[in-house]
Amino acid sequence: MGDMTSTWSPGSWRDVETAQQPEWPDDAHLGSTLETLRALPPLVFAGEARRLKEAMTKVSRGEAFVLQAGDCAESFGDFSADGIRDKLKIILQMAVVLTYASGLPVVKIGRIAGQFAKPRSSASETLDDKVLPSFRGHAVNDAAFDEASRRADPDRLVRAYQQSASTLNLIRAFTKGGFADLNQVHMWNQEFVAESRQGRRYEAMAREIDRALRFMGACGVDLSADSSLHEVDLYTSHEALILGYEEALTRQDSLTGDWYDCSAHMLWIGDRTRQLQGGHVEFLSGVENPIACKIGPSATTADLLALCERLNPRNEPGRLAFITRMGSGSIEEALPPLVRAVRDSEIEVTWICDPMHGNTFSSSGGYKTRRFDDILGEIKGFFAVHQREGTVPGGVHLELTHHAVTECLGGSEEILDTHLSERYQALCDPRLNARQSVDLAFQVGEMLQG
Ligand code: PEP
Ligand code: CO
Numbered sequence: 001m002g003d004m005t006s007t008w009s010p011g012s013w014r015d016v017e018t019a020q021q022p023e024w025p026d027d028a029h030l031g032s033t034l035e036t037l038r039a040l041p042p043l044v045f046a047g048e049a050r051r052l053k054e055a056m057t058k059v060s061r062g063e064a065f066v067l068q069a070g071d072c073a074e075s076f077g078d079f080s081a082d083g084i085r086d087k088l089k090i091i092l093q094m095a096v097v098l099t100y101a102s103g104l105p106v107v108k109i110g111r112i113a114g115q116f117a118k119p120r121s122s123a124s125e126t127l128d129d130k131v132l133p134s135f136r137g138h139a140v141n142d143a144a145f146d147e148a149s150r151r152a153d154p155d156r157l158v159r160a161y162q163q164s165a166s167t168l169n170l171i172r173a174f175t176k177g178g179f180a181d182l183n184q185v186h187m188w189n190q191e192f193v194a195e196s197r198q199g200r201r202y203e204a205m206a207r208e209i210d211r212a213l214r215f216m217g218a219c220g221v222d223l224s225a226d227s228s229l230h231e232v233d234l235y236t237s238h239e240a241l242i243l244g245y246e247e248a249l250t251r252q253d254s255l256t257g258d259w260y261d262c263s264a265h266m267l268w269i270g271d272r273t274r275q276l277q278g279g280h281v282e283f284l285s286g287v288e289n290p291i292a293c294k295i296g297p298s299a300t301t302a303d304l305l306a307l308c309e310r311l312n313p314r315n316e317p318g319r320l321a322f323i324t325r326m327g328s329g330s331i332e333e334a335l336p337p338l339v340r341a342v343r344d345s346e347i348e349v350t351w352i353c354d355p356m357h358g359n360t361f362s363s364s365g366g367y368k369t370r371r372f373d374d375i376l377g378e379i380k381g382f383f384a385v386h387q388r389e390g391t392v393p394g395g396v397h398l399e400l401t402h403h404a405v406t407e408c409l410g411g412s413e414e415i416l417d418t419h420l421s422e423r424y425q426a427l428c429d430p431r432l433n434a435r436q437s438v439d440l441a442f443q444v445g446e447m448l449q450g
Contacts, residue, residue, distance in 0.1 A: 008286035010250040010259060013243050018279025020119045020241060020272060022140045022152040023133065030244065033154035037248035042262030043113070043164055044236065046253035046288070052235045052265045053290040055107045057318030059394045060350040065104045065448065066321075066395025067095050068237060068266075068352065069437075070111030072429035073118050076138045076156075079163055084170045085179070086190055086402035087112060090434050091234065092180055093188040093202065094441035100205055101445025107235070107395070113167040114238040114264045116140075116160040117245075118428050119272040135428075139242060143427055157245050164236075164263070171234055180232040185209050190434060192404045197412055198439045237292075240267035243283050250287060258288040268292035268323065271357070274299075276306050285310050292321040294354065297334055301341035308347045321350040323397050327358030328377035335385045343391050353382035354397040360429060363409070367420040369430045372410035376443055383447050396444060400432040401425075411436040 024030040058064040069091055087110070095106040116139035125134050125145070132150045135143040139160035142149035174180060179187075185206045193199040217223050224230075240246045240261065249263040261267055267287070271294040273280040284291050293307055304322065312320040322342075326334040342349055355378035359370045379396060386393040406419045407430035415436075424430075432440060 008282070010247045010283075010286070012286070013247070013279035013283040016277060016279050016282050017275075018243060019275065020270075021243070021279075022136055024152050024154060026154075030154045033157055034244050034248045036158055037161060037245065040161060040249075042249060042251050042260075043161070043168055044262050044265050046251075046255065046258070046260040046262070048235070049260055049265050049289045051233070052107070052109075053318040055233075055318070056290045056321065056350055058105070059107055060317050060348060060392060062392040062394075063104070064107050065098060065102060066107045066109060066350070066352055067091065067098060067398075068109040068111065068323075068395060069094070069398040069400050071115060071401060071427075072111075072399045072431060073137050073427045074112065074115045074163070075427050076159060076163065078425075079167075081170060083402070084167055085174060086434075088171065088174050088179070088234065089188040089190050090193075090400065090402045090437055092232065093193070094437055095232075096182075096185060096188070096209070097202065097205065097438065097441040098445050098448065100209065101442070102448035104448065108232060109235045109237050109266055110171070111237060111399070113164040113171065113236040114160070116163075117239065117241040119239070119241060119270045121272075137241075137428070139245065157242065160245070161249075161263075168236060171236075175234050176231050178230070181230045182209065182213065183229075190402065193434045193438055196435045198435055198442060201442060202438055235265040237264050237266040237268065239270050240280065240284060241270065241273065243279055246283060253288075256288075259286055261287040261289055264289075266290050266292060268294060268321075270294050271296040271325065274303075274307065276303070276310060281307070281310055290318055290321070292323050292352065294357070295322045295324045295338070296358065297326050297330055299338065301337055304338055304342055305345060305347070308342070308345075308349065312348065315346075315348050317348040318350070319348070321352050321394065323352045323354045324382070325354035325357040325397075326378065328355070328374040328381060330358065331378050331381035332385060335382065336389060339385060339389045339391050343389060350394040351382075351386065351391065352395045352397050353379055353393065355379045355382070356397070356399045356429065363417050363420055365417060365420060367407075367424055367430070368426070369420060370408045372408055372415075372432070372436055372440075375408070375432070376440065379440075379444060380447065398432065398437070398440070399429055400434075400437040402434050404435075405431060405433045408432050408436060411439055
C-alpha cells in the first residue's frame with residue numbers, strides 16, 4: 001500500500017485533521033459506546049466485499065453497469081419490514097429495466113443498511129434567532145429543532161448498527177429466498193407505480209421477460225437449475241463519515257490478514273471530506289473494500305491523480321470509483337479534463353454519475369428540491385462525455401424512495417412547485433419517488449442502448 005503500509009492502522013486517522021465529526025458532549029460515553037461496537041459482529045464479510053470488487057472490475061471495463069441508490073439519509077422513524085421490501089422492489093425493478101434495455105448485468109448497490117450520517121455545509125442552524133447544532137443524521141442526533149434533539153448522542157451509533165443489522169438480515173432473506181426470483185418480476189411493480197404510464201410500460205416489459213423465460217424452458221433449458229435467475233446480490237454502501245463508528249467495525253480478515261470495514265460492502269468519501277491529508281482519505285486508504293470518492297465541481301485534475309495515488313496505489317481495477325456530481329449545467333465542461341487526465345495516466349477507476357447533488361436548489365416555497373430534467377440532463381452529459389473520450393460510463397448514483405413523495409420537480413407526473421408541500425418527507429435531500437425512479441430507469445436504459 002505505497003509508503004502508507006507501515007503507518008496505517010484502523011485508528012491512524014486520529015493523528016490527522018478529520019472534517020465533519022460531531023461534537024460529542026461526553027468523551028467517556030463515546031469511548032464506551034465505541035467499545036460496545038468493537039465487540040459486535042461484523043455486518044458484512046470480507047469475501048462479500050471481494051465479490052463486489054470483482055463486479056466493479058467488470059463495470060470498469062464496460063461489462064456491467066452500477067445502480068447505486070437509496071435514501072439520502074436513512075431514518076430511525078421510517079423503519080419497517082414493508083418499507084425494506086418496497087425499497088428492494090424499486091431497486092430490483094429499475095435494475096431489470098436497465099438490464100433488459102442494455103443487455104448488461106446490473107450491479108445493485110443500496111444506499112442502505114448504514115446510511116445514517118450526513119456531512120453539513122454549516123455546523124449550526126439558525127431559526128428565529130435561535131442557534132443550534134445542525135442535524136447530522138440519525139446516527140448522531142435528531143432533526144427536530146430543539147436543544148435536546150440536536151445534542152449528539154453516542155447511543156445512536158449503536159442504534160444505527162442495530163437498524164443496519166435488521167435491515168441487512170431482511171435484505172438477505174428477500175434477495176436469496178425467492179422474492180428476487182425473475183419469475184416474480186410482476187410483483188416488484190408496487191401499486192403506486194403500476195397505475196402510472198411508466199408502470200404500464202414496465203408491465204409490458206415484464207410480459208416479454210415471461211415469454212422469454214417460457215421460450216427458453218420450451219427449448220429445454222433447465223431454468224430451475226440456474227441460481228442467477230432466482231437470487232440476486234444487493235450490496236450495501238454508505239458514506240464513511242463518522243470515523244469512530246467505521247473504525248469500530250473494521251476487522252482483520254482471517255483468510256488474508258487484510259483489513260476490511262465490515263459496516264458495508266462499499267464505503268464512499270463525500271465531496272466535503274476528500275481532503276488529501278484528511279482523516280477520511282487516511283482511513284479508507286487502508287481498508288481493502290471497494291471504495292468511492294465523490295467529486296464535485298471544485299476538484300482539479302491534480303486532486304484526482306493524488307486521490308488515486310493515496311486510495312489505489314497498486315492501481316487495482318475495481319478498487320476505486322469516482323462518483324462525479326457536477327450539476328447538469330457544468331458537467332460537459334467540468335468532466336472532460338478530469339476524465340482525460342485519469343485516462344492518459346492509465347489509472348484504473350470506475351466512473352459513476354451522481355446527478356442529484358449538483359442539482360439541488362430551494363423552491364420558491366423554501367423546499368430543497370431538484371428538477372427531474374436536470375437529473376436526466378446530467379446523466380445525458382455524463383454519457384456524452386464518456387462517449388467522446390472513449391471511457392466507460394460505469395453507472396448512476398441516485399437518491400430515491402419507494403414512497404409516493406413530492407420532493408423532486410417534474411417527471412411525467414409533472415410535480416410542480418405548488419405540489420412540494422403535499423408529501424415532502426425527506427430527512428435531508430429531496431428524493432425521486434417510485435414513479436420518477438422507474439421513469440428514469442427507462443430513460444437511462446435508452447441511453448445505454450444508444
Ligand atoms: C450525499 O451523497 O448525500 C452527499 C452529501 O453527497 P456529496 O458528498 O456529493 O455532497
Ligand atoms: Co444527499
